Structures are given as C-alpha cells and as structure tokens.
Amino acid sequence: MQLALENIDKAFDEKKLFNDVTFKFETGKIYGLLGRNGSGKTTLFNCIARNLSVDSGSIAIIDDEGRKITDYENTEIGFVTTTTHLPDFMTGLEFVRFVMDLNRERLTTTLSASDNLTRYGIKVSDQNKLLRDYSHGMKNKVQMLVTEVTNAPIYLLDEPLTSFDPVAAYEVKERIRELKSRAIVIFSTHILELAKELCDEIVLLHDQKLEVLGNDKLQSQDFEKEIVMILSEEHDNDALS
Numbered sequence: 069m070q071l072a073l074e075n076i077d078k079a080f081d082e083k084k085l086f087n088d089v090t091f092k093f094e095t096g097k098i099y100g101l102l103g104r105n106g107s108g109k110t111t112l113f114n115c116i117a118r119n120l121s122v123d124s125g126s127i128a129i130i131d132d133e134g135r136k137i138t139d140y141e142n143t144e145i146g147f148v149t150t151t152t153h154l155p156d157f158m159t160g161l162e163f164v165r166f167v168m169d170l171n172r173e174r175l176t177t178t179l180s181a182s183d184n185l186t187r188y189g190i191k192v193s194d195q196n197k198l199l200r201d202y203s204h205g206m207k208n209k210v211q212m213l214v215t216e217v218t219n220a221p222i223y224l225l226d227e228p229l230t231s232f233d234p235v236a237a238y239e240v241k242e243r244i245r246e247l248k249s250r251a252i253v254i255f256s257t258h259i260l261e262l263a264k265e266l267c268d269e270i271v272l273l274h275d276q277k278l279e280v281l282g283n284d285k286l287q288s289q290d291f292e293k294e295i296v297m298i299l300s301e302e303h304d305n306d307a308l309s
C-alpha cells in the first residue's frame with residue numbers, strides 16, 4: 069500500500085507551507101519527517117488525517133491492487149498528536165476499555181485493557197485515576213496505546229516519544245518497529261539520533277518541499293551536520309523570499 073501526495077499546495081494566509089509537493093510513502097518503512105519549527109510537519113499530518121484540507125492537489129491511499137482511494141476515512145489514520153485530547157472525566161482504564169470495545173473488530177492486541185496499560189508502564193494503582201490527573205507523559209502513553217492497538221494502515225506519530233521515560237520510550241520504539249510490517253509509519257521528531265536509530269528513510273520538509281535524505285547520508289558520521297546544513301539553507305531561502 070502507498071500513501072500518495074500529488075502536487076499538493078497549502079498556505080495559511082501569506083505563509084506557504086507546501087509548494088507542489090509530490091511524494092509516495094510505502095508500507096514496510098518507518099519514515100522520519102524532519103524539518104525546522106514551523107515548516108509544516110503537523111500541518112502535513114493534519115492534511116493526511118483529513119483534519120485540514122489542502123489548497124490544491126490530492127492525497128490518496130493506493131491499495132495493493134493499485135486502486136487509488138481519495139475519499140478514505142480518517143479512521144484509516146492512526147494519529148498520535150503532540151498535544152493529547154483525552155476525556156478528563158474518564159479513568160485511564162475506562163478510556164482504554166472504551167476504545168478497545170469500540171474497535172473490537174480491528175484490534176491488534178489480545179491483552180486486556182489493564183494489561184495494555186501495564187505494558188505502557190501505567191501502574192495498576194494509576195489506571196483507576198481520572199485522566200485529568202495524569203502527567204503529560206502518562207497522557208501521551210495512553211494516546212499512543214489506543215492508537216497502536218487499533219489496526220490502521222497509516223500511522224502518523226507527531227513527536228511521540230519526547231515525554232516518555234527511558235523504559236517507556238524503549239517499549240514504544242519496539243511497538244513502532246512492529247507497526248511497520250503492516251502499516252506506513254511516519255514519525256516526526258527533532259531528535260536526530262532517534263530518527264537515525266528508528267527510521268528507514270529520512271524525509272526533510274524544507275523549502276516547501278519533501279525530499280528524501282540519501283541512504284549514504286543516513287549512515288554517514290556527519291549525519292547531524294548534513295541535516296543542519298540542509299535545513300539551514302531552508303532558513304536562508306525563507307529570509308530571502
């Protein structure tokens with residue numbers, strides 16, 4: 069399966085984020101989306117997840133038979149946002165149970181809601197607390213969990229690991245690696261080491277375009293310098309335009 073962006077444009081008022089972007093993401097790879105603050109990574113995710121529309125061009129899923137589906141549902145997209153939107157009035161356990169029940173036809177786990185929360189490092193004693201009283205990292209874990217256990221062909225992970233403790237981050241990295249065998253995984257991060265460790269391809273969002281970083285550069289000792297150099301060029305261009 070592929071996720072195909074074709075000639076997409078998107079601007080907010082005067083600020084152009086994507087200029088005639090064409091790109092294909094494929095199942096079986098973890099893509100690391102890198103770009104400077106404000107370059108449009110979250111906006112791109114929101115366009116793919118159908119929370120925002122593009123100004124022109126199209127975003128389509130191409131299935132294994134080669135059919136192009138432009139009117140896909142946003143339930144096809146597992147989206148982990150940087151800021152969580154969870155129901156404060158529910159406990160962690162109630163919420164995970166609720167989501168698992170709602171998606172019982174498309175679960176990727178045979179574990180109970182409680183065991184899944186434990187797997188993410190949420191102690192049994194915390195599982196019955198209201199989500200309103202969870203820390204930022206705990207809320208992020210719950211959001212990642214409910215997204216991961218619901219089978220989706222595309223996962224968009226917007227800086228998902230930044231608030232996780234080392235044990236949870238390790239666990240979640242393993243889960244992300246498992247996802248890629250059955251889904252397209254696009255992962256945005258500012259942590260270059262993490263991108264290098266986890267991603268099969270690095271995609272740079274700069275100069276209003278998407279560009280793959282060559283595999284030689286991904287393996288290079290100067291990986292960080294290469295990225296900084298390319299993304300700095302974007303900054304200079306922005307300043308001139």
Ligand SMILES: Nc1ncnc2c1ncn2[C@@H]1O[C@H](COP(=O)(O)OP(=O)(O)OP(=O)(O)O)[C@@H](O)[C@H]1O
Pocket residue numbers: 080083085103104105106107108109110111112
């Ligand atoms: N709904 C909106 N209305 C107007 N401008 C917006 C809107 N959403 C985002 N923007 C602007 O679009 C630009 C890109 O924002 P976006 O959040 O996509 O960037 P990002 O690459 O995810 O940034 P960061 O790395 O800082 O998280 C920013 O200048 C932002 O202010």
